Amino acid sequence: MPRGRLLAAAVGFAMVIVLGSPFVGAFRAAIASAFPGHVRAIIGGALAVAIAAALLAAFARIRDRRALRYLALGTALFAGALFARALSSGDPNTDVVEDFHFVEYGILTLLFYLAWRPIDDVTVLVLPVFAGLLVGTLDEWFQWFIPSRVGELRDVVLDGAAAACGLLFSLGVDPPGRFTLALRRGSAISIAAMAAVLTLALALFVQAAFLGQDVRDPAVGVFRSRYTAAELQSAARERSERWHGAPPAAAGRVSREDQYVAEAVWHVRRRNEATAAGDFFGAWRENRILETFYAPVLDPPGSISPAGFRWPAAQRVDIERRAQDDGRPYRSAAEPYRILVWPKSAFWMAIAFVIAVTSVLGVAADRRSRR
Numbered sequence: 001m002p003r004g005r006l007l008a009a010a011v012g013f014a015m016v017i018v019l020g021s022p023f024v025g026a027f028r029a030a031i032a033s034a035f036p037g038h039v040r041a042i043i044g045g046a047l048a049v050a051i052a053a054a055l056l057a058a059f060a061r062i063r064d065r066r067a068l069r070y071l072a073l074g075t076a077l078f079a080g081a082l083f084a085r086a087l088s089s090g091d092p093n094t095d096v097v098e099d100f101h102f103v104e105y106g107i108l109t110l111l112f113y114l115a116w117r118p119i120d121d122v123t124v125l126v127l128p129v130f131a132g133l134l135v136g137t138l139d140e141w142f143q144w145f146i147p148s149r150v151g152e153l154r155d156v157v158l159d160g161a162a163a164a165c166g167l168l169f170s171l172g173v174d175p176p177g178r179f180t181l182a183l184r185r186g187s188a189i190s191i192a193a194m195a196a197v198l199t200l201a202l203a204l205f206v207q208a209a210f211l212g213q214d215v216r217d218p219a220v221g222v223f224r225s226r227y228t229a230a231e232l233q234s235a236a237r238e239r240s241e242r243w244h245g246a247p248p249a250a251a252g253r254v255s256r257e258d259q260y261v262a263e264a265v266w267h268v269r270r271r272n273e274a275t276a277a278g279d280f281f282g283a284w285r286e287n288r289i290l291e292t293f294y295a296p297v298l299d300p301p302g303s304i305s306p307a308g309f310r311w312p313a314a315q316r317v318d319i320e321r322r323a324q325d326d327g328r329p330y331r332s333a334a335e336p337y338r339i340l341v342w343p344k345s346a347f348w349m350a351i352a353f354v355i356a357v358t359s360v361l362g363v364a365a366d367r368r369s370r371r
Contacts, residue, residue, distance in 0.1 A: 006111060009111050010131070014131075017104055017105075017108065018135065021146070022143075043096045050103050058073055058169065058172055069171070069172045072169070072171040075168050076106075076165045076172065079164070079168065080102045080161075087161065102162040105136065105163050108131070108163070109128045109131070110170045114170070116128065121182060122187070123190060123191060125167065128167055128170070131163075134194070134197065135159070136158075136162075136163070137156050137198070137201045138201060139155075140205060141201070141208065144208060144257075145256055146257060151205065151209050152337065153205075156205075182369070185369055188361075188362045188364075189362050189363065193362070196358050199354055199355055203347070203348070206340070206347075207347070210338065211226070211339070212341065214341055215228065219292065220285055220292055221329060222329075222330070225293075225339070226259060227260070227263075232293040232294070236293060240296040260297075261304065263294070265304070268309045271290065274286060280319055280322035281323045281325060281328070281330070282330070283319055285323075290309070
């Protein structure tokens with residue numbers, strides 16, 4: 001297949017991965033509904049068949065350099081199993097779905113590798129992995145906006161590991177004919193450009209999903225949020241006014257998630273867990289956080305629960321009495337993943353420095369390759 005078509009196929013497959021992510025959960029739920037208790041066996045079996053078929057097809061292509069190519073295929077399989085185990089979440093049903101990343105990102109890396117293989121220098125080893133990381137970053141960033149999915153840096157690492165395994169598999173399938181570590185003209189620029197784009201995409205994802213600050217209030221304590229206290233209060237007023245006249249529609253699978261509501265649900269969950277555990281002080285402070293900064297979410301129509309999240313008056317009085325709130329410091333740990341308290345100006349200065357250094361090194365290396 002011509003190089004242009006291979007590159008178009010790789011980009012098209014990348015778009016399928018990213019845009020299809022909202023439906024992965026629905027697919028798993030459909031399997032679970034049709035075959036209760038057999039999700040892991042069905043998906044795991046399908047993955048095993050796909051991997052076996054890929055290996056058989058690869059073995060059938062091997063005519064020369066057998067030892068090196070068998071070693072690449074074996075290492076890809078071993079490394080994939082090792083990475084999957086090391087990055088395991090501990091939930092078998094979740095892990096078997098995440099193992100699917102090794103198949104889809106392996107295919108993606110193979111397509112990019114075949115498209116760039118004619119270059120026959122170190123570029124063919126670097127660009128496919130960078131492309132896999134870039135697609136993984138865009139995939140997780142897109143999932144962060146979707147109510148049914150969660151964007152995680154851990155999954156970007158998983159996708160990068162899958163891309164590395166895919167590269168080893170690609171070398172076993174079709175190794176370069178005249179490979180050299182020396183950079184050809186333009187190769188260093190290509191690597192530097194891809195590295196800069198990848199760095200920028202990762203930075204934008206981190207800023208959107210993980211950068212925040214400590215919100216401090218003497219009456220509630222300290223909690224982490226992506227918003228400042230003023231922004232939370234502004235969001236509360238805006239939603240209270242908007243929802244009073246037009247209740248929010250139920251979030252669809254491909255709708256935009258309201259991150260303000262998502263944060264409120266973190267504190268509802270933590271409040272309820274503290275209540276169940278008899279930690280009435282923690283439950284009271286979490287409830288005060290909700291009443292102070294997320295009040296519109298406590299009552300219908302803003303609540304995602306038909307009955308709402310607000311405590312009945314009698315329960316609120318009872319918990320306040322049991323809490324014995326004597327003004328002790330309280331730090332909420334409601335966020336389900338780490339929110340990074342980094343100054344955004346310093347963060348973007350560091351990103352700009354990395355991109356600048358990468359660009360300078362790329363230009364310098366390209367000039368050396370022209371001599």
